[in-house]
Amino acid sequence: MIGKLSGDERAQELASLPEWTLVAEPEGIKRRFTFSDFSEAFGFMTRVALLAEQANHHPEWFNVYNRVDITLTTHDADGLSRRDIDLAKAIDALLSA
Numbered sequence: 810m811i812g813k814l815s816g817d818e819r820a821q822e823l824a825s826l827p828e829w830t831l832v833a834e835p836e837g838i839k840r841r842f843t844f845s846d847f848s849e850a851f852g853f854m855t856r857v858a859l860l861a862e863q864a865n866h867h868p869e870w871f872n873v874y875n876r877v878d879i880t881l882t883t884h885d886a887d888g889l890s891r892r893d894i895d896l897a898k899a900i901d902a903l904l905s906a
């Protein structure tokens with residue numbers, strides 16, 4: 810059973826994810842990605858989907874045209890867990906891949 814990060818852990822981990830914003834209700838982290846067109850955005854979403862499946866940890870996301878908003882929260886923990894941090898880092902790594 811995965812647990813929520815403590816306040817200290819959360820602050821420490823978020824320091825390494827400067828592009829992500831802490832959100833509440835549900836507690837999680839959010840980032841907006843903007844691409845050149847829909848095709849680029851959807852290709853990114855496809856790669857994120859494969860990461861999510863590998864991690865068995867899935868994003869809450871919204872896409873319109875070239876914009877993808879991703880929120881990561883852990884439903885089983887009702888808040889932010891290490892799985893969210895790890896997936897956010899893996900997603901950010903796609904941008905430089």
Ligand SMILES: C[C@H](O)[C@H](O)[C@H]1CNC2=NC(N)=NC(=O)C2=N1
Pocket residue numbers: 865866867868881882883884885886
């Ligand atoms: C049964 C399965 O392991 C769970 O439903 C997984 C799947 N993906 C998940 N994704 C997210 N974001 N939170 C979860 O708690 C979660 N749980």
